[in-house]
Amino acid sequence: MKWLTGLLLSLGFSLAGAWELSGNAAIEGRGFFQDPLDSRQYDNDYSLSLDPEWAHEWDEGRQSFVLHLFGRLDRHDDERSHWDVRELQWIYAGDGWETRLGIGKVYWGVTEAMHLVDIINQTDLVENIDGEQKLGQPMAKLSLERDWGTLDFFLLPYFRERTFPGVEGRPRTQPRIEPDQAFYESSREERHLDFAARWSHYIGEWDIGLSYFRGTGRDPLFVPRLLPGGEVVLAPYYEIIDQASLDLQATLGEWLWKLEVMYRDSSSDRFTAATGGFEYTRVGIFDSEADLGIVGEFMLDERGDEATTPFNHDLFAGLRWTANDAQSLEILFGAIVDWENGSTLINLEASRRLGQDYRLNVQLRSWVNADKNDLQYGFRQDSYLQVELARYF
């Protein structure tokens, strides 16, 4: 029996030694400047999050395994208190090919303000309304790298529903969205097998991607529902869609030119949407070490006021300050303005390192002049300041 214990112990130690842990733990506070529209919502909030990742590599780096978890405990919002398997993946790569099996994350696109063509992963919207936090997506993926570009094929066997703020949550729509009322076009619901393919390449200054997706659309339509208690809520409706898209970037000296275009076909609609613009960066501004970038992007959706995104006829203008100092101070300040109804979202994001292992992140979002016809109208009282301190390990 002793030898078995010894064997298990040594095996445990060797496995434990081979696993590499990294990630962060963070504390976050949010303060809202105005009273909520719905008295059930909170004024201030704080929460704790944990974001650990374990990785293990073998076979001279050809094979690897990743487990990446995320969890948050929120003081007020039960929907924002949640956890997710961001990644649980076995990766096997050879010369010119790669397979991935499990839960993973994929990013497509080039623009800064809006991520139009990025469709593989569902948005974890309760995390941040900027839509950059994503839920883990079950997938089987094959990549082939050739002289004429990279081909990716995806089989996506399980759909993840978008997360939305709960009754107490802010910022949120009025009326609120009730995820329990979600319904699907497909009779297989979240078990519909989705498919995607992508070709991407770079030729000189140009980076190009052409993608196709067929399956359950990640962004739902909303249908009003009357709950038994008499409350009106919005029920997410997930359609089957066909989507073809292009993303393109030209890197010309200090100028980056960007374009994302997509065409979507569903039983309810057919439309085109586009976003694009430029980023111009000046290094060593005012004889300092710092860089100053100017970003300008348009957002256009053929559906106009019927669009499911508020960024349907909008312009983004922003300044990015990168100090290039030891603390990596970075500040992004910008505004998204709807050129038809004037609704404006002002956005400030700043971050810097503290010591060797801490990072401080500050975000300010403010809705100004929100118009009744804009989807952001429900956020008009929800301007907030968020401060997060993260400890990395």
Add this chain to the structure above:
Amino acid sequence: MKKLLLVLLVFSAFSAMAETPEEKGLAIAREVDARDTGWGDFRASMSMLLKNRHGEESLRQMRVKGLEVENDGDKSLIVFDQPRDVKGTALLTFSHKVKDDDQWLYLPALKRVKRIASRNKSGPFMGSEFAFEDLASQEVEKYTYKFIRDDELDGKPVFVMERYPVSKYSGYTRQLAWIDRERYIPLKIEFYDRKNALLKVLVFRGYQQYLDKYWRADEMFMDNKQTGKSTLLTWKDYQFRTGLKDSDFTRNSLKRIR
């Protein structure tokens, strides 16, 4: 006939003597490059200790892979391990002899590969005193040259020469380099800013020879004479000809990095 031969001999001797400082500088740069050709590929780890004027320190740790490319600039991949908030961030560079380098940055939190403007080469690398251009593949074509004088540095015979960046996006007007006469390797470089004032001094220390041919410094110390800040760059675990291929230096390979 004999006379003609004599004339020719005298003439060729004269023309050798008349090698201009520019020609001699270029010849030295070509010899430096020729002696450092054929290493194939390498892996190494690199750390940077940043120090400000008040003596406050900050550490960066990276893993570096390089691949020699025939008739073009080299390919390189830098993966960050420290500070931990940028762990997994990676920088892929395809350098070129004359045209701008191609460069992609991988952001692990978003799983996003971002093509970046490589002309922004005068900017600091990770907040250090090294600019991107100081760490880039040193191709002969990236500068013009001028031999200044023969000299000695710490008892070693050296060539002292100037080199002038071809790119108008460089942060320097000129660099003054002390090149070891026996081994054809840089021992010290002074960097002069756009106003032609002394900006930084780089000293190479602890040269070691790999594969019986290629010299690599264990330490590169960059001292900023204008701000009082400094960066000590230390190389460790150099391995050459490890079997790296083009497929280890693709945009897709960035996403596999741990």
